[in-house]
Amino acid sequence: MATAGAPRRFCRCACFCSENLYVARYGLHLRFRSEQQLRQDYVPLEQEVERRRRLGQESAARKALILSSYQPARPDIYYPLQDAALAPEFLAAAEYSASPGADLQGLLQRLETLSEEKRIYRVPVFTPTFCQALLEELEHFEQSDMPKGRPNTMNNYGMLLHELGLDEPLVTPLRERFLQPLMALLYPDCGGGRLDSHRAFVVKYTLGQDQELGCHYDNAELTLNVALGKAFTGGALYFGGLFQAPAALTEPLEVEHVMGQGVLHRGGQLHGARPLGTGERCNLIVWLRASVVRNRFCPMCCREPDLVDDDGFGDGFTRDEPTTVDVCALT
Numbered sequence: 001m002a003t004a005g006a007p008r009r010f011c012r013c014a015c016f017c018s019e020n021l022y023v024a025r026y027g028l029h030l031r032f033r034s035e036q037q038l039r040q041d042y043v044p045l046e047q048e049v050e051r052r053r054r055l056g057q058e059s060a061a062r063k064a065l066i067l068s069s070y071q072p073a074r075p076d077i078y079y080p081l082q083d084a085a086l087a088p089e090f091l092a093a094a095e096y097s098a099s100p101g102a103d104l105q106g107l108l109q110r111l112e113t114l115s116e117e118k119r120i121y122r123v124p125v126f127t128p129t130f131c132q133a134l135l136e137e138l139e140h141f142e143q144s145d146m147p148k149g150r151p152n153t154m155n156n157y158g159m160l161l162h163e164l165g166l167d168e169p170l171v172t173p174l175r176e177r178f179l180q181p182l183m184a185l186l187y188p189d190c191g192g193g194r195l196d197s198h199r200a201f202v203v204k205y206t207l208g209q210d211q212e213l214g215c216h217y218d219n220a221e222l223t224l225n226v227a228l229g230k231a232f233t234g235g236a237l238y239f240g241g242l243f244q245a246p247a248a249l250t251e252p253l254e255v256e257h258v259m260g261q262g263v264l265h266r267g268g269q270l271h272g273a274r275p276l277g278t279g280e281r282c283n284l285i286v287w288l289r290a291s292v293v294r295n296r297f298c299p300m301c302c303r304e305p306d307l308v309d310d311d312g313f314g315d316g317f318t319r320d321e322p323t324t325v326d327v328c329a330l331t
């Protein structure tokens, strides 16, 4: 039986007009209470923009200071990369990939396939001795009074290898001589055969510092993630779908770290790191870039890049320098 009472008036919450306002132009949900609040909320954003603008120059200044004043604990890490630092499986896979007639099937026999569908692979990269030496050097650097640039806003305790001067002896040869032939067979469609720059850094997780990493995609065509150590529990990597092609929600792929071993994946593969349980975890991350791919499509804004000159490898984009003509030679 219906009860007769005062008619009810249905309402909405006022937040409908002040919270979660979706601004399609920015792809963001914003809050709007007043113009003053909006300005206040945006101050940190302006500061972040300023910080990003200064990154390249500040990084170059740190690198110069480190080069002139830092005394390494392990100078051997700065010698040109020796095959002895590399795991035999990695050497074999790279040698096979560079040999005439090499094909994907042959290479896959030399790697561990973690997911065929996601095209995620694993292979031992460095010897345990090299991992230990690199960690010893990084620890020494961390304890020094040298200025330190951190990898990005998600990793506050890692280190940028180019600032230590490790690009030339270690990371560039690793990319050019070993990763390039492997990636050319594994990911020819992502610029694997046309890698021409990288951004290499070490991430560090421990209790009281960063302990996990949210789901993200990398500003890279391809990524190598090598577990350097130390002893820890938790901290597994997880992988979802490709960011450009969101798939139906499926169970993510969980990948445990194995010391010295590297995981290879596409930069656009959504991934993150589970919370650390105990101990300390350090991984070397190499974001591999192919300018032929990214010059057409910036993976961060998904548009043709609007190029701004930068220091070092910048973010891996290139612009054709106008060819200079030696006028004297013409006469």
Ligand SMILES: O=C(O)CCC(=O)C(=O)O
Pocket (backbone or CB within 6 Å): 155, 203, 213, 218, 225, 237, 271, 272, 273, 283, 285
């Ligand atoms: O924690 C890790 O090993 C992954 C780090 C990572 O994905 C990144 O820094 O881009």
Ligand SMILES: [Fe+2]
Pocket (backbone or CB within 6 Å): 216, 217, 218, 271
């Ligand atoms: Fe990542």
